[in-house]
Amino acid sequence: MDLSLMNKAQREAITTTEGPVLVMAGAGSGKTRVLTHRIAYLLQEKDVPSYNILAITFTNKAAKEMKERVDKLIEEDTSQMWISTFHAMCVRILRRDIDKLGYDRSFSILDTTDQLNVVKDVLKSMNLDQKQYPPRQFLNAISNFKNALITEKEAKENAYDFREKLNADIYSEYQEVLYRNSALDFDDLIMLTIQLFEKESDILNYYQTKFQYIHVDEYQDTNHAQYKLVYMLSQKYENICVVGDSDQSIYKFRGADIMNILNFEEDYDNVKTILLEENYRSHQRILDAANNVIENNMSRVPKNLVTSRGKGEKIISIVSQNEREEGQRIVKQIQKLKNEGYNFSDMAVLYRANSQSRAIEDALVKSSLPYNMVGGMKFYQRKEIKDLMSYMKVVLNVHDDIAMERIINTPKRGIGPKTIDTLRNHARSLDSSIYDAIKDADFIGLSKKNAENLANLLEVLENLKEKSKFMTITDLVDEILHDTGYVDMLIRENTLESNSRIENLEEFKTVTKEFDETHEIGDELLFDFLSDMALVSDQDNVDDLDAVTLMTIHASKGLEFKVIFIVGLEEGLFPSFRSMDTEEELEEERRLMYVAITRAMERLVISRATTRTIFGKTNSAMESQFWSEIPADLIEGEDLISVYNGATKKRKPRAKSQVFTNNSGVSFNIGDKVTHQTFGDGMITAINGSGDSEELDIVFSKAGPKRLLAKFAPIEKKD
């Protein structure tokens, strides 16, 4: 294998296959290349069977890519190698043996919405007011318990005040509901795998023996449970290689513990530590910006990335008056860079919060530029998709009451809350599920009509369950939509909304078709499909089309683009006002900024607005401290007027508010060029209000954006 193109540190990381290895890999230092070559090296040079290799990545997409890249490097068989995310790996392990923990092997996986509904139900059953006790907080507490591997019993024992006791009680109730439903949340996947290993030492031993070489990517973002899992698996051979960058740790809110990577050298014996400090991705100016920003973090191991790539262009800065204008000017800049030869797919717009995407999207749509958005209101969270998947979940696991309650009256079958309550109570008395309770519908005091409807539903579901074993997922989807009357319901509604729902269901079938192409019909099919769906990450949906990518900075982790736009660089938005209380949280925000900057290879654009509307209220916004941490000589401001010339020309005047007549009877329009006594030349970009309080927004080429009282503005029209 040819390692001559690698630097010394990379080569060392690739060839040190025995014993614990810690690779501290700076942004863009080629860590994915190191990991793929290391795996290829094991297979080819060390003759390690692929069966003995495990590699854990952060997203399914990264896993898929890594496997493809290994396959390209060598001829050896890679089919038995496990490259997957923590969660997908645990699903695979639990699928085999979770019955030993009392769960059904056809367990369901809950998404956040389902989890929230369970907490709400628990609160209801405990007679607690949701307003006084926000369900979200309990969900957080539960997640924290699980990430820290604290059982319900331990939580109760260690609860000292009222709130802790309540958290523990709700945790325990919540867990019982999930157990009854054979349902697992994301955190359970990890925690229960560890519990399984602790309970059944022969199962642990099996995997310890199997996984002789273990790799973990993005190790800085592992939580305690994931840390423990890796630790357990690696105890037999201790051939463990973890890769990460403490400066890119951005998932603390989700339980990630930066100490996992910082303590690695203490946790394992004879650790070989390798530093990758040469950056192959970004031009010098971009790297300088990143280094200058991250240096402001006090609690970090100092390091400085160097690049062998050229100096590059200056960073472009854009200051707009509001988020609408920000969107327009980003679009303008995108078009400019497109003309310079960049593809749309070379460019990504990054923001702190999903809510910021709207203004950017609007601007892109208006200019008919292609874009694809990662995350946000996810496709899989739409009602019709969730309904369909709930049907599939019930077909697979009839005891999944969470899914059952979702579909029992969709389409309407006259089964209301009262009936569901009766069924639920009966299910509890049977110590079973609603599905079983429905079988007794005739004897538990329901109306004849109700019992009949329920019997019909049961028959439909039972038929579907039989059929499901002999058909593709796509066919099963068709059967479900038809047999349950779901499509008929939408067709009958015949509204804009219902039609779009039908389209979405059709769209869903492109996903199922893709799945069907790579999977065999059989008993495992539905389970595999549903767990795949539950574990897709946002990044997995990045298309390959020539389109601008829109996403949160979190979602951009591990990716790179020639051109990066970081928008909304305002105090309170980024850094988020929720993270400004403690130095620790602020430093995590700064790492986020560091991640954002280092995604860029060639061009970086930073953008902010001086006012921003949140909850329908417009507030003025100060420049983000991270912006000022970038040395000014690296930045070049966009000439505002030249940007405006193109941007406003196309805009059609809307209504009378667009026109303003001054005291001397001259009327002004948006887009008019004007001369101001003191500010010089500029252009009117907005006219707000009316009468004496009417204000003009004017962007001046020298003085920048200003808001002036229309009545008194000493301006003249220019042509």
Add this chain to the structure above:
DNA sequence: CGTAGCAGGTTTTTT
């Protein structure tokens, strides 16, 4: 049981 209309909270990030 079902729907329409209103009140209140909500935006930080996600496998």
Add this chain to the structure above:
DNA sequence: ACCTGCTACG
């Protein structure tokens, strides 16, 4: 500004 959940009425 938007979404969810509650209430009152048909």
